[in-house]
Amino acid sequence: MLSDRRIAVERIGRWPIFSVLSCLALLLGLSGCGRQGPNSAALRQDSASMQHTAGLNTPEDSAPEVAFNTEAYDHIIENDFVDALTQPQSTFSIDVDTASYTNVRRMIQARSLPPAGAVRLEEMINYFRYQYPQPEGEHPFSVNAELAACPWNPKHELLRVGLQGRSIEFHQRQPCNLVFLLDVSGSMLAPNKLPLVQSAMKLLVQELGAQDRVAIVVYAGASGLVLDSTPVEHSQEILAALERLSAGGTTNGGEGIRLAYQVARENFIQGGINRVLLCTDGDFNVGTTNQSELIELIQEKAASNVFLSVLGFGSGNLKDSTMEKLADLGNGNYSYIDSMLEARKVLVEEIGATLVTIAKDVKIQLDFNPQHVQSYRLLGYENRLMDNQDFRDDAKDAGEIGAGHAVTAFYELVPVGAGSESMETRTSEFVTQRIDEQADASTKLTVNLRYKNPEESTSQEFQLRLPAGMFTSHPDADFQFATAVMGYGMLLRGSQYAGQLNWDWVVETATSSLGKDQRGLRGEFVQLAKTARRLSQPGL
Numbered sequence: 125m126l127s128d129r130r131i132a133v134e135r136i137g138r139w140p141i142f143s144v145l146s147c148l149a150l151l152l153g154l155s156g157c158g159r160q161g162p163n164s165a166a167l168r169q170d171s172a173s174m175q176h177t178a179g180l181n182t183p184e185d186s187a188p189e190v191a192f193n194t195e196a197y198d199h200i201i202e203n204d205f206v207d208a209l210t211q212p213q214s215t216f217s218i219d220v221d222t223a224s225y226t227n228v229r230r231m232i233q234a235r236s237l238p239p240a241g242a243v244r245l246e247e248m249i250n251y252f253r254y255q256y257p258q259p260e261g262e263h264p265f266s267v268n269a270e271l272a273a274c275p276w277n278p279k280h281e282l283l284r285v286g287l288q289g290r291s292i293e294f295h296q297r298q299p300c301n302l303v304f305l306l307d308v309s310g311s312m313l314a315p316n317k318l319p320l321v322q323s324a325m326k327l328l329v330q331e332l333g334a335q336d337r338v339a340i341v342v343y344a345g346a347s348g349l350v351l352d353s354t355p356v357e358h359s360q361e362i363l364a365a366l367e368r369l370s371a372g373g374t375t376n377g378g379e380g381i382r383l384a385y386q387v388a389r390e391n392f393i394q395g396g397i398n399r400v401l402l403c404t405d406g407d408f409n410v411g412t413t414n415q416s417e418l419i420e421l422i423q424e425k426a427a428s429n430v431f432l433s434v435l436g437f438g439s440g441n442l443k444d445s446t447m448e449k450l451a452d453l454g455n456g457n458y459s460y461i462d463s464m465l466e467a468r469k470v471l472v473e474e475i476g477a478t479l480v481t482i483a484k485d486v487k488i489q490l491d492f493n494p495q496h497v498q499s500y501r502l503l504g505y506e507n508r509l510m511d512n513q514d515f516r517d518d519a520k521d522a523g524e525i526g527a528g529h530a531v532t533a534f535y536e537l538v539p540v541g542a543g544s545e546s547m548e549t550r551t552s553e554f555v556t557q558r559i560d561e562q563a564d565a566s567t568k569l570t571v572n573l574r575y576k577n578p579e580e581s582t583s584q585e586f587q588l589r590l591p592a593g594m595f596t597s598h599p600d601a602d603f604q605f606a607t608a609v610m611g612y613g614m615l616l617r618g619s620q621y622a623g624q625l626n627w628d629w630v631v632e633t634a635t636s637s638l639g640k641d642q643r644g645l646r647g648e649f650v651q652l653a654k655t656a657r658r659l660s661q662p663g664l
Contacts, residue, residue, distance in 0.1 A: 312371040
């Protein structure tokens with residue numbers, strides 16, 4: 125097995141070399157994630173085998189904590205209004221990630237407004253639970269739609285499309301083959317990084333059953349197997365291995381990913397849950413560091429039917445853009461863990477949604493009837509857009525839905541006669557666009573879904589038709605609360621489409637639509653919105 129492939133950890137030599145390097149780092153203003161100069165390799169020596177020392181570095185080996193902010197976020201270009209006559213179809217991949225909400229929460233609680241790139245509207249909305257009905261038919265998720273007036277532009281309409289994955293009792297699911305892939309590099313030294321990772325993983329182990337298995341792979345300057353795949357009935361051995369970890373060294377994430385997938389494949393459970401859980405701040409700075417190379421690596425490994433979940437930790441050097449892409453292409457989800465309360469939400473309360481995939485490559489295509497819809501705009505999902513021809517292309521990757529997961533998307537619609545909001549283009553001399561008078565006028569739009577069962581390669585497709593007269597003057601509390609969360613995100617990112625939105629409306633709408641709020645998450649949101657209001661209006 126893998127015992128023959130355990131790799132020696134590379135460590136930086138100890139005093140006096142460490143003292144010299146520390147002084148040089150201070151003089152040069154270097155700090156953080158195990159960053160190295162070009163000659164640093166000559167200053168390292170091999171230690172004992174990874175079996176005994178992986179991640180067990182002493183404080184002298186650990187890099188100093190990050191002193192400046194190097195967090196990385198992708199630039200988001202908001203979706204524009206699209207003319208329904210010339211482009212009646214809108215296609216995107218579903219997204220169940222929630223990392224953006226908790227990461228932004230961390231910043232707001234620290235009294236700091238987030239960068240616009242950190243605010244992904246779909247992850248804001250999907251952080252919360254909504255009361256969509258459970259699926260009753262052959263498909264693993266239900267589809268629901270509601271249309272109401274748009275709060276920030278009363279001439280427009282707001283369409284909510286909600287998917288609800290089938291819930292299962294976690295103890296009734298198939299056995300798990302899990303590989304914990306843990307970043308133990310120097311950048312993980314802070315209390316909200318590796319110590320929180322250890323506590324979160326211990327929490328997960330306690331939720332697993334005797335039929336499940338856990339392996340632990342770590343990576344720093346080198347990667348190695350700390351614990352071979354072990355039945356959870358021997359949980360004390362797993363917990364002890366987690367307890368022994370400590371942070372130090374540089375970050376060779378690519379090698380760690382390769383080894384974790386290798387371990388998962390060697391212990392693959394046919395028909396079971398096979399998943400790698402990557403816990404990191406995403407700061408890969410040794411080995412495969414180019415984001416495109418990491419993405420290619422994950423795409424290659426995803427074909428093995430081992431899924432990937434990414435759990436982000438820490439602040440100061442968080443590489444959010446990298447982690448989001450890895451989870452998306454690894455057939456998994458991306459969550460940000462800022463506390464043990466969030467760890468409990470993701471790994472205990474929502475463990476089925478986190479670990480158990482009920483549908484993969486889920487695509488949505490809305491087909492708007494230009495007899496009723498003049499133009500439309502998808503709110504969020506900017507990095508999930510797909511070409512319309514990709515909808516029926518089974519080779520195109522899309523998102524996954526976990527057991528009990530809910531997915532919500534909003535469209536802002538401009539009804540016919542309300543005035544066009546789409547970008548005007550020059551009229552073609554050769555192609556004319558006109559409404560087909562023979563088309564079905566009784567349907568406003570169709571919602572078309574396509575997905576694969578977790579272990580299949582061929583998709584299934586079904587459709588929901590929405591009548592022309594659908595509209596509610598009194599949307600339910602879930603609808604109103606979700607629009608408040610949407611407004612919160614639009615104001616934080618400085619959306620050019622915010623219209624009449626303001627912070628008072630966000631706070632008042634969320635406060636009046638809390639519902640039962642058994643876990644207090646909606647109440648917490650209200651406090652976040654109030655804090656964001658103060659931060660956005662410092663003179664008031």
